[in-house]
Amino acid sequence: xxxxxxxxxxLERKVIAWVQVRLGPMRVGPYGVLQPIADVVKLMTKEDITxxxxxxxxxxxxxxxxxxxxxxxxxxxxxxxxxxxxxREVALYIxxxxxxxxxxxxxxxxxxxxIILAGWASNSKYPLLASLRASAQLISxxxxxxxxxxxxxxxxxxxSMIGIVNAQYQQGVWYLFAQPVAFFIYFVGGLAETNRAPxxxxxxxxxxxxxxxxxxxxxRFALFFLAExxxxxxVSSVATTxxxxxxxxxxxxxxxxxxxxxxxxxxxxxxxxxxWLYIFLWVRATLPxxxxxxxxxxGWKVLIPLAIANVIITATVKVLV
Amino acid sequence: MAxxxxxxxxxxxxxxMGPQHPSTHGVLRVVLRLDGERVxxxxxxxxxxxxxxxxxxxxxxxxxxxxLTDRMDYVAAATNNxxxxxxxxxxxxxxVPRRARYLxxxxxxxxxxxxxxxxxxxxxxxxxxxxxxxxAFRERELILDLFEEYCGARLTYNSMRIGGLPLDIPxxxxxxxxxxxxxxxxxxxxxxxxxxxxxxxxxxxxGIGVIPAEEAIAIGLSGPALRGSGVKRDIRKDEPYAAxxxxxxxxxxxxxxxxxDRYLVRIEEFxxxxxxxxxxxxxxxxxxIVGKVxxxxxxxxxxxxHAIESxxxxxxxxxxxxxxxxxPYRFRVRPPSFCNLQALPRLIKGHLVADVVxxxxxxxxxxxxxxxxxxxxxxxx
Numbered sequence: 022x023x024x025x026x027x028x029x030x031x032l033e034r035k036v037i038a039w040v041q042v043r044l045g046p047m048r049v050g051p052y053g054v055l056q057p058i059a060d061v062v063k064l065m066t067k068e069d070i071t072x073x074x075x076x077x078x079x080x081x082x083x084x085x086x087x088x089x090x091x092x093x094x095x096x097x098x099x100x101x102x103x104x105x106x107x108x109r110e111v112a113l114y115i116x117x118x119x120x121x122x123x124x125x126x127x128x129x130x131x132x133x134x135x136i137i138l139a140g141w142a143s144n145s146k147y148p149l150l151a152s153l154r155a156s157a158q159l160i161s162x163x164x165x166x167x168x169x170x171x172x173x174x175x176x177x178x179x180x181s182m183i184g185i186v187n188a189q190y191q192q193g194v195w196y197l198f199a200q201p202v203a204f205f206i207y208f209v210g211g212l213a214e215t216n217r218a219p220x221x222x223x224x225x226x227x228x229x230x231x232x233x234x235x236x237x238x239x240x241r242f243a244l245f246f247l248a249e250x251x252x253x254x255x256v257s258s259v260a261t262t263x264x265x266x267x268x269x270x271x272x273x274x275x276x277x278x279x280x281x282x283x284x285x286x287x288x289x290x291x292x293x294x295x296x297w298l299y300i301f302l303w304v305r306a307t308l309p310x311x312x313x314x315x316x317x318x319x320g321w322k323v324l325i326p327l328a329i330a331n332v333i334i335t336a337t338v339k340v341l342v
Numbered sequence: 343m344a345x346x347x348x349x350x351x352x353x354x355x356x357x358x359m360g361p362q363h364p365s366t367h368g369v370l371r372v373v374l375r376l377d378g379e380r381v382x383x384x385x386x387x388x389x390x391x392x393x394x395x396x397x398x399x400x401x402x403x404x405x406x407x408x409x410l411t412d413r414m415d416y417v418a419a420a421t422n423n424x425x426x427x428x429x430x431x432x433x434x435x436x437x438v439p440r441r442a443r444y445l446x447x448x449x450x451x452x453x454x455x456x457x458x459x460x461x462x463x464x465x466x467x468x469x470x471x472x473x474x475x476x477x478a479f480r481e482r483e484l485i486l487d488l489f490e491e492y493c494g495a496r497l498t499y500n501s502m503r504i505g506g507l508p509l510d511i512p513x514x515x516x517x518x519x520x521x522x523x524x525x526x527x528x529x530x531x532x533x534x535x536x537x538x539x540x541x542x543x544x545x546x547x548x549g550i551g552v553i554p555a556e557e558a559i560a561i562g563l564s565g566p567a568l569r570g571s572g573v574k575r576d577i578r579k580d581e582p583y584a585a586x587x588x589x590x591x592x593x594x595x596x597x598x599x600x601x602x603d604r605y606l607v608r609i610e611e612f613x614x615x616x617x618x619x620x621x622x623x624x625x626x627x628x629x630x631i632v633g634k635v636x637x638x639x640x641x642x643x644x645x646x647x648h649a650i651e652s653x654x655x656x657x658x659x660x661x662x663x664x665x666x667x668x669x670p671y672r673f674r675v676r677p678p679s680f681c682n683l684q685a686l687p688r689l690i691k692g693h694l695v696a697d698v699v700x701x702x703x704x705x706x707x708x709x710x711x712x713x714x715x716x717x718x719x720x721x722x723x
Contacts, residue, residue: 041476146357150379150695219470219542222696309542310470312696313379 027057029250033302040306067239079142084244087135090128091251097121098258099183099267100287121182125259126167133159136233143236151232154222154313159214161320166210168328169203172335173263186267197264202331204264206324211256217301219308220316257297265293361390366702368709379694384687391713399673404430404639412498415711418457420449421652423502428583429648429659430504433641441629442506447585447622451615456485457653458608465703469546474536481529484522504639506632516623523616530612547602551689551701554599562681565655567705570596570604577651589621601704640668654678654706675714679707
């Protein structure tokens, strides 16, 4: 998982470099593939500075609070169904709890505290502004995202991640097509919740000089960095599960396409997740950044009403049909 | 309420933006007084790049000063050179050959495009669109290559002499300039695709930093910042110099007086510059490149002010010669960045922190020029 995150950083640098007619990292290993290892070594050996006026305990705890939830969310994300490898039944997921989606929402929102506490504990003005922005932004977007998840639960009739994938199999349609509005809201909300462009206000480099992690260095900074990318992967894989049918091949119910079945489910899963991640990077390379008030307006005046309307419509359709 | 006031510091938050900050375009320091994220006032502190250029010029001889003018607006060095040389020519009544005037026009306009490229890149970067930055620098690079081929330098060109040019253009250079114009024309569409109709860009720039025409004139804005407020003032048109009276071009102006209109004005100036370059290169006359200049440059006693249109606005030189020494008695520059920067406190008042960087980008300053030799060190709001 952490390896995936570090390579995600490389992927980001490469993709954005290609968009911007550059080469990206080229020095470490062929085409820079070993760059993440060099980065990790560099960050680990850097001096770890704690500002004198910082709140030491909170300052130390904040990066961990940011990273750990992002990692433990993966417990419920199914990379594939139960498969047999050399005759042994192996489940390609860690656990399947019946409130999987609820678990994801609740655990993922703990991560916000990491950012808020980091900004507060740094005892510095720019991080403080950033953490104020972060808390307002994340809370308001979480409402919209959670409302869309409610409409997904209504559609699937279950909160289990496996159950949702199976529901998509039985209904014969990816929820991307059945719930396009929910998909849109989840995508925008996902960008905002992971602090990615165009909603990267809490770390707006040009305004707040790095935002909440201005005062962090070395490995503690790296933890924030990892948390950001881990969150991107979380959002992407949850989106894959909810909207793109998880490990299912395209058009799972059409027999004529059954030759696609020779590709194992987990490869489909990773493929779809990578499409998501690519979109994340693509958006970052293309769009300017929203302003704080515009961001809040978009969240409260557009996304949340839309999400609530979507829940109502979904529920009505579900009852009537 | 009194107890709450005692417990919590309800004063405004004062933050220092710069002099080391990624988007103050150099060593500008802005002391912001914030209420939440809203700016209620600011002080602009300058002088971090002060090198005493004006004073230095008074102890150099007339030809050496060209080199110092490079260091003021270092992203538009050729324009500074032209401005200075024309002032001395005015002082000494030297006739500049037609070919030199045409080439000066070409250089000034190439320089304008290069300067606007840098402005566009950094302005977009400040608002978060980082790809435009690299695209704009890619084209600026081509201009720097052209200048390198002409005079060997890429940033501080020293590319003018009193009475004309130091060098004639290398063979084939004019063809390369025309080829560049074609490339630039297509790349402009690329920038515009990324920004002009982008919803986020519109929301970030429309209605931000509105400054009506009367106020803009009162503050002393010039260049695109003034034209964005709808004032049709362009020295190239109003008091033509070099070959500007012999080429056709339009002066774009804005209506809404905001950041977006200033952006549109500059984007249109790219096009007009290309138009001027094409005409000047195609009509490039043959002939000498330096006029009749005495071996020892010693202007007669007197004073003069001469201004030209730099990419950022009106750059004017006020020079007093005593007729005896080989260096100016008094040398003073009216730099566009310095005067335009005066508008900043007025512009950012009431906007959010995020708009501050957009507005600094929108007035397009270069700190080398702001600090060319000023005695005041801050603009109170």
